[in-house]
Amino acid sequence: MNDTQLRDDICRLGRSLFERGLTPGSSGNISVRCEDGGWLVTPTNASLGWLDPAKLSRLDATGRLISGDKPTKEVPLHTALYETRGTAQAIVHLHSTHSVAVSMLAEVNPRAVLPPMTPYYMMKCGVTALVPYYRPGDPAVADAIKGLAGKYSSVLLANHGPVVAGDSLEAAVYAMEELEETAKLYLLLRGLNPRHLSPEQVNDLVKTFGLTVPEHDWHDH
Template sequence: MSLDLDTTVSITRASLASDLVAAGVTVVAAGLSPGSSGNLSVRATDGTILITPGGAVLGSLDAERLAVLDADGEWIGGDKPSKEAALHLALYRKNPEHRAIVHVHSPQAVAASCLEPWAPNSALPPITPYFVMRAGQTPLVPYRAPGSPELGELLSGLSFPFHAALLQNHGQLTSGRNLADAIDAAVEVEEASRITLITTGKERRLLDEREIADLTERYGSSWTPVNR
């Protein structure tokens, strides 16, 4: 007997909710989400989005209380969504093939977001192959208060491709084709931030344009050559 559409949607949503709860545990275990900071979301094939509620502790999420947004971003179920929902929606629009977003206040990325950006296309330099492969260029989004709709507007206004960003004096944001990819990107942003901070003021050897082009072609990440 075939399942009707409503039943199929319910099963899919339950599966995504379980994935989101597990992702929250992973993010906390990786040291990316202190306290009740940060938020996660995942998008179903019908455009429905599950996002963590405001003030939720990512390591102890309740699948039954996750906020549900429709394809237009309207709140249609669960607890009240994170105040950063507009930021998630903007990054989904930027990367329509992506199904998951991680926003965390990881300490090294926050510290790096307080510095002047390395270049217009990336706050962080091409310092490791894994950063270029899994995160790619990571622009700095200018400061606005957390939850401000302007954050999403500023992100959308950046014309070049990217799926990771630093939010000035705030944290980091990554998207991926699934939660594992988005988390991997967040881990690499944190690590690249750490290495950038400890090598600041020293003579650094960065990946060159040929090495970057090879990685982006092989792994599908983005890096726009710039004159600095």
């Protein structure tokens, strides 16, 4: 896919996420790998609802700005995910309300923040990790992401927001939406002893759809 189409897709999907209230103000950022190994990323202080295709930041394979506006301060976060998760072709980071709320709960397991609540959560997100709090743009977050060794496509940054990598921009957006809805379900059902998918049901999904998820004992939930 050429740069022009990628730019249009970033703006189209960014606006959709913004208009549905999934990331307020100028929060959130999106990046996509380009055919030459570089990537396109949304600029700093840019609302995902009002992106200009011509002003998107174009970086080379080393992360150096080639053209466009100054990139998001979260470039280290995106770089670390691309480096450790070789299948990633796009990354979406939002400040969606329910995912942020779950990231603030002391009870969650940092290696599996959400239980296996629905088949589509497992199919789109797999298992979600929690990374400790770092201030936005802190280069140290890259080391925390690298510590996950590329095992997770979906991550919550504590007190900050979700990050999802996908093998295409649409896949990353769909997974992000599924993560947010699952976080919402978790909060709605918290304390009500809901019925989750059993380990056997999770294994059936893994085998049927060829899912690659980190090993985890779901009985922990």
